Amino acid sequence: MYRVFKRVPNGHLIVVNCVNGYFQKRREALKIEDEENGHHVQLLDDLLESIDTFENIRRIVFADDISLEQNVKFDSESLNNINQRHTAYLSSFVKHKFENDVTHFDKEQLLALFKAIVLINYLNGKDLFEQYYQNFTEILKKLMYNKNENKTVRIHIQNLLNLKDIFDIFLKRPFNGDETCKKRIDFDLECFINSKQHISEYISLFINDELLSNCNNDDCNVILDKITAIIEYLRDKYNFQQYYLKHFAQRLLSKRPISGHMENKMISRLRIIFGQQFGHHLKSMNNDILISKENMSKFQAFRVQESFDLHGIDLSVLVLTRDFWPLRYTIDQCNLPHTIQQVYQCFHNFFIKMEKNRRLILEPSCGTADLTLAFYDRLKNEQSTIKKLNEQKYLLHVSTYQMIVLMLFNEKESWSFEEIHERTNINEHHLQCALSSLVMSKTKTKVLVKQPKHSDIQPNDRFHINDSFQSTHYFVKVKQIRKKSESNQGRQEVQLKVEIIRHHEIDAAIVRIMKAHKTMQHIELIMKVIHSLKGRFQLTCKVVETRIESLIEREYLSCATHNRKQYNYMA
Known part of the structure; x- marks a missing residue:
């Protein structure tokens, strides 16, 4: 109708008058006599609906026609200021939305907050906003840091991202980008962010989850832009750098697919905040992975040329520059199985020959292995006899220490903790963690069985293969159990x-x-x-x-x- 009437001289005024009449009827409908007992909440809900209507008319019907915007905005402002207490009602409105001790912002609450902030933009009594803002921040503090609620890391960081969006709208709408107000909002936001003890670790974990998830690139970009803005408010940026290096290393060493494009974008963002040196550190770690892949291709050609027998082992080695990687390095070297040692020595000789000025040290605490394990049914009265019926094979993903332990059972059926420790020379703490992961699973999915069956591992405890092992999947990843400490x-x-x-x-x-x-x-x-x-x-x-x-x-x-x-x- 607007497009049609606009073709007639002054015809668009007919549409404007219709809109004015519509707002007049809405204004009359909003005059509520009794505004006590929560009626003001319904009043503001209706008022916010009117704002949506006005915005849609301006944007869709009038196609953002500047000449008509002031005319319609006047009607909208008069609609919003029919009651002198509207500004005071805004605080009660927000409180009503959060009165049930919620732990995070849901979509309905966020929408209500955004609308409430938009509503302030049309109020005449903006000088009354100060009291509303103070009440608003108190409500947010209660929501963000309720000690009785055990929030997950993701919920907490998502709350912070939503909080940043809300404060950005505050600055854009009622404050109109005022520099003094910006400083105050920045201070409030900084206090919100840094009031959590382990906030640097939480932010790094959130980024880690985002980069490992198969998210849409555009969505991931928006989220990472928001989280980068949060990082700039951290008071202790060194803490975040160390946690990010740790989680970045874990991503690069994991076999999960990661987006190199998104990783590089995140590095560029962090380089702006922390400087070139930190960006160079991350790039050097990434280069180690790329160079290692090239080295493995050269090693395969070298192995074929020299006719080395790898005993059916598919070897993959990552050569990492020690100064760049935030890993827990072990001093004591464990005893690898004979065939594994031969294969590793083959690669060692190749690498030292190619890189004469570098020293190569095996770090078993960072490695993993895929083992093919065969389980058999035993005869009930003859434990030492194996009945090769119903043979079941599984591919187990384990740590290097667990691989060394499991390969011992090719030699005999039962080993004590002391015997395993003496034979493998694995650090006692690492050995206990490795064995705990193999014996502490559910009854059907535990790989090893321990005698006696108590939770702690003692020197005289004995271990043997669990022939009752069952899994619905051929590939089984053994969960790594770590002590709480x-x-x-x-x-x-x-x-x-x-x-x-x-x-x-x-x-x-x-x-x-x-x-x-x-x-x-x-x-x-x-x-x-x-x-x-x-x-x-x-x-x-x-x-x-x-x-x-x-x-x-x-x-x-x-x-x-x-x-x-x-x-x-x-x-």
């Missing part, structure tokens, strides 16, 4: 690395500042160091004092003879 140990290792890196950074900042000033007072030096590093991490005076003492001991600085609180730079 290992997750805390991993966090402690990350924290230790972070502390070491921070010490170097603080030392460099102190030396840089002292080199420029030559002589400085104690308090002045500490304040300058804290200010120079505040964009990297949060510092305390005590930590800086400790590093100053360390530099004095190493003769980078010295105390003035007449004033112990004054330092001199020693060239």
